[in-house]
Amino acid sequence: MIYFKNVSKVYDNGSVALDHANVHIKKGEFVFVVGASGAGKSTFIKLLDHEELPTEGSVIVNGIEVNKLKKSRVPYLRRRMGIVFQDFRLLPNKTAEENVAFAMEVIEAPRRLIKERVRNVLDLVGLVGKADALPSNLSGGEQQRVAIARAIVNRPLLLIADEPTGNLDPETSKGIMDIFTKVNHMGTTVVMVTHDQQLVDMMNKRVIEIVDGKIVRDEQQGGYDDEN
Numbered sequence: 001m002i003y004f005k006n007v008s009k010v011y012d013n014g015s016v017a018l019d020h021a022n023v024h025i026k027k028g029e030f031v032f033v034v035g036a037s038g039a040g041k042s043t044f045i046k047l048l049d050h051e052e053l054p055t056e057g058s059v060i061v062n063g064i065e066v067n068k069l070k071k072s073r074v075p076y077l078r079r080r081m082g083i084v085f086q087d088f089r090l091l092p093n094k095t096a097e098e099n100v101a102f103a104m105e106v107i108e109a110p111r112r113l114i115k116e117r118v119r120n121v122l123d124l125v126g127l128v129g130k131a132d133a134l135p136s137n138l139s140g141g142e143q144q145r146v147a148i149a150r151a152i153v154n155r156p157l158l159l160i161a162d163e164p165t166g167n168l169d170p171e172t173s174k175g176i177m178d179i180f181t182k183v184n185h186m187g188t189t190v191v192m193v194t195h196d197q198q199l200v201d202m203m204n205k206r207v208i209e210i211v212d213g214k215i216v217r218d219e220q221q222g223g224y225d226d227e228n
């Protein structure tokens with residue numbers, strides 16, 4: 001599903017964000033990526049969706065060598081992945097339902113399918129009752145659930161999340177993890193960057209730790225810290 005083969009990323013200013021990283025993530029895995037601020041976690045994610053290109057090495061996602069992909073093919077790569085951010089990034093003038101539907105409208109899905117799928121995913125994230133609410137009338141946790149619904153409505157193979165609980169309290173964060181677990185059990189691979197020690201320790205999933213661009217730990221059923 002995901003291969004990083006000897007991947008390095010050096011930004012134009014000389015910052016080494018990834019240093020000869022080798023990773024293999026199989027279909028259906030749930031993986032946390034942890035590390036201090038500036039370690040290279042977001043860069044790791046940006047290499048998956050072609051937001052950044054490696055300076056060296058190759059990145060393969062769903063059988064596509066991302067670093068060799070023509071710009072015109074990037075939307076096809078991104079169709080197979082859903083992305084969730086710390087700051088939700090919902091369209092403020094669209095309701096919860098419209099935000100989710102929009103992700104299907106842009107790929108020109110048939111209207112009836114949109115209606116059916118949007119209802120299903122809003123149900124999955126527990127938000128059917130808030131379908132008509134604008135983001136400004138939703139709590140942070142609810143907004144994140146809309147963002148997750150939007151990310152999964154096109155049934156991606158891969159769900160990527162960059163600090164999805166960074167703006168949420170611990171209880172709400174646990175609810176978000178329950179949804180990720182459900183999505184993972186449906187067969188979707190989940191890669192989540194986080195600083196949330198409690199969540200990582202609670203979930204007991206694979207942990208990849210990055211320090212100064214280097215993968216220093218890759219542990220099945222790990223904790224946030226080495227000694228867990």
Ligand SMILES: Nc1ncnc2c1ncn2[C@@H]1O[C@H](COP(=O)(O)OP(=O)(O)OP(=O)(O)O)[C@@H](O)[C@H]1O
Nearest residue numbers: 011013015016017036037038039040041042043044
């Ligand atoms: N566009 C950029 N141009 C130059 N340097 C960058 C750029 N993006 C990131 N960096 C540098 O690359 C390194 C890794 O950054 P990255 O954002 O991947 O870290 P991170 O682990 O996600 O940090 P945080 O937890 O603070 O988000 C840092 O030294 C950062 O300053």
